[in-house]
């Protein structure tokens with residue numbers, strides 16, 4: 001672990017780029033991140049000398065994905081062993097996501113508890129940072145790819161059971177404020193904050209006022225708890241929400257206002273499918289990069305072939321990289337059929353697309369690194385290349401294609417051209 005690793009390139013910091021940048025990792029931690037002169041001054045001159053300058057590459061902090069259902073053929077909401085989930089974690093890691101939350105989807109309570117217990121093993125092994133529960137306290141109307149039969153009213157008891165089953169590794173949970181039992185005393189939001197789990201507002205058909213109520217309650221609860229985590233997030237803003245209308249503004253208006261105040265961080269699935277690039281660019285402009293979290297909402301097909309996949313209890317068809325719920329012929333007309341069912345991009349792709357949409361590079365990177373790290377209470381540990389942080393480094397070419405990934409200072413294998421090496425062993429129901 002005392003091995004010294006030196007990488008050079010254009011170092012992307014929170015608000016600037018160091019053109020001839022250097023990251024020196026020692027013992028799995030960042031020893032120096034700055035200019036060549038900084039590294040020389042810290043006593044690493046001899047080490048740096050052995051590595052040529054690399055002006056055509058970027059050095060980014062390892063990416064942090066708060067919303068991710070799988071990849072490489074593995075579906076986190078469907079795994080019955082930790083081994084089945086690992087290919088999904090590694091698929092994203094090879095593309096630079098060194099910290100991720102494994103996201104569940106709405107399912108029967110017993111299934112959620114089982115999955116949480118399995119994925120907690122991966123958290124305990126240090127492979128994932130923890131779990132995100134997307135549901136089951138969500139809007140029927142805005143359920144997207146979630147199984148309508150498994151949606152339910154808010155239950156603080158189920159929250160506590162889930163926290164226990166996840167052995168402390170449940171980190172966030174998506175809730176809709178208008179669902180009975182979510183806001184107010186004794187509700188789900190209160191139980192989450194008490195357990196140190198961050199509520200995330202989403203899959204909601206609620207009013208602006210209902211969203212404001214949840215945001216205010218969580219904000220006060222987090223402050224009373226000492227503010228170690230937060231702010232609360234909006235689960236993929238715009239997707240799975242009542243659209244913004246000027247006479248019926250719905251939750252989006254409340255989320256944008258809260259983000260502009262610094263009381264919320266809004267997730268954006270900036271993959272070119274879920275949102276128009278102009279929406280992504282505009283939100284960065286409106287609320288500032290410090291209040292945006294880029295996410296993938298990736299599902300099993302990320303990094304592998306089109307086809308039929310499971311997403312919890314739902315069947316999903318992926319065509320040309322776009323995942324949609326498969327309509328059931330027996331169920332008749334239904335607004336949620338054909339709904340987009342997660343993404344197939346890696347987070348580095350989302351960063352690249354945000355930059356192409358017109359978001360400054362440092363802002364796009366910040367929204368995929370420092371901001372989600374802050375939300376999880378991990379600032380200084382991950383999400384920024386600063387002395388003492390985990391030596392999680394994503395090296396890319398000038399077009400933000402991954403060339404090399406370090407995690408805890410160790411080389412992640414299979415990075416360049418890994419797409420061709422991936423064997424889809426876990427494709428279900430094809």
Ligand SMILES: [Zn+2]
Nearest residue numbers: 067103134297
């Ligand atoms: Zn999701």
